[in-house]
Amino acid sequence: MQKLLETLTDLHGPCGHEQPVSKWIRDNVTSLVDEVSVDALGNVIATKNGNQPGPSMVMTAHMDEVGFIVKKIESSGLIRFEKLGGNDDRNLLTQKVQIRTKKGLLIGVIGSISAHFAKFDDASRVRNHRQLYIDVGAKNKQDAMDLGVEIGSPITWAPSIDYLGNEATGRFVGKGFDDRAGCAVLIQVLQELDQADFCGKLTAIFTVQEEVGLRGAQVAAHQVEADVAIAIDTTAVSDTPEETMDDTLAIGEGTGIKVMDFSLISHPAVKDHLVDLATTNKITYQMEIFPGIGTDGGAMSLSKQGIPTGVLSIPSRYAHSPVEVIDMTDLLATKDLLKLFILSLTEESSFLFIED
Known part of the structure; x- marks a missing residue:
């Protein structure tokens, strides 16, 4: 995923001006899906059909950078x-x-x-x-x-990506990880599902204008029918020594399974399923409660009659700066858990708020 991350972060695409990113993603996922389109706002919507009946799932990440x-x-x-x-x-x-x-x-x-x-x-x-x-x-x-x-x-x-320290740390420093790292996760999952068996329909949505109010996701969410959604985004850790930090989320400690932020209270059934999958498959994770951010998951959850939605977060230091830092183990844990979630779905899968 390192090369994919380098390519995506090198692209120029601030809020409302994501054309180079939209075009690159459209062109590079076309061979991995059954249908791809770019809507009027610039969202890339790519759909892949499973070989067995099952639910419709959305996975989403935003293309824009501050x-x-x-x-x-x-x-x-x-x-x-x-x-x-x-x-x-x-x-x-x-x-x-x-x-x-x-x-x-x-x-x-x-x-x-x-x-x-x-x-x-x-x-x-x-x-x-x-x-x-x-x-x-x-x-x-x-x-x-x-x-x-x-x-x-x-x-x-200005584009840059380097190892933080050296390759032994497994950590990268650069611009645009928020949320090109999430885009890399979605693309890598599509690549790994290229010849895989899975149930239902999977729609990958790469959104625009997330950083100015989840605008792309609000438009894209109304274009799809979904039974469940997972948003992928970075999140700010609190593991450095400033007095405002509370050490509840750390870099290198695994993917963040969202409990809540200011845009979303994660659907309990989706959150619990992610936790069960991570625990059973020994994927490192940490629970995230951080009211200081919002993600496209908030917009997805409010679409139409409501979509059961969860979020997987890639821990990040120094967000919205030219020197954002992420750990490759966290990135891979996020990708692995998202893929497992997709493969775990069956024709009987449902995410009810009240279990009978």
Whole structure:
């Protein structure tokens, strides 16, 4: 999955501008499924039919990454920007970014004062992103426009993925793991199911605009009929020494089985089945209660008459930054448990709120 993760995170696709990701995923899952389409918003919906009767299942992950968008080009050639998704102003200074233009990709830097000027500034001040700017090397406004910069050009962190430490750690650092790691899980599961026997119908939905309010999932959910759904996303761990951390979720300790977040209280029957499968098959897992996030699972659960929904979370450090960190063992545990869930379904499978 490492190569798949590298390829996906290298793609440029902030909220509302996921075209390169939508196209790559559409083209690369076509041979693995029976039908694939891209809806008007950009969601990729891929359906694979099992060889035996059974329930209809949805698995979903979002393609968008947090980013920015060009708001203004100053006469100096420096670029003002607005946020796409939840970026923390404390993470912005002196970071490399990548601007997508009709002429190609540009590398820029979010500027800051030199350290030599720090003694003349308020060192405790965190400047709002609207006070910041991106430097692409342009000498003036026309120069920036000649490079291809326009109002509305989308921006991401500059692509990067490396081992954290070295390969012995099994941990990776880079941008866009939220949620290209989840997309990698879905694609890997489709690859491993290519010649496998399973029951029912499986629909993989790769959504857009999750980071700005689960918008893609809200649209996609109404296009499918489903008996059960599993969303795959990253989640922020609490295993570092800051005073706000409570050490309830840790990197390297297995996939997170969601209990609740602000968008979803996981369906008990789905959650319990995931726990049973993980326990029986010795897949490492941890229970997740984190009201600080939401996932596409929240939107899926509210579709039509309601879909029994659960979430598997990939533990992550430093979320929504250019240096997100995940552990490959967690990624593989998430993939293995999702695959087992699909293969466990039978014609009789149901996820009732009240068992008779």
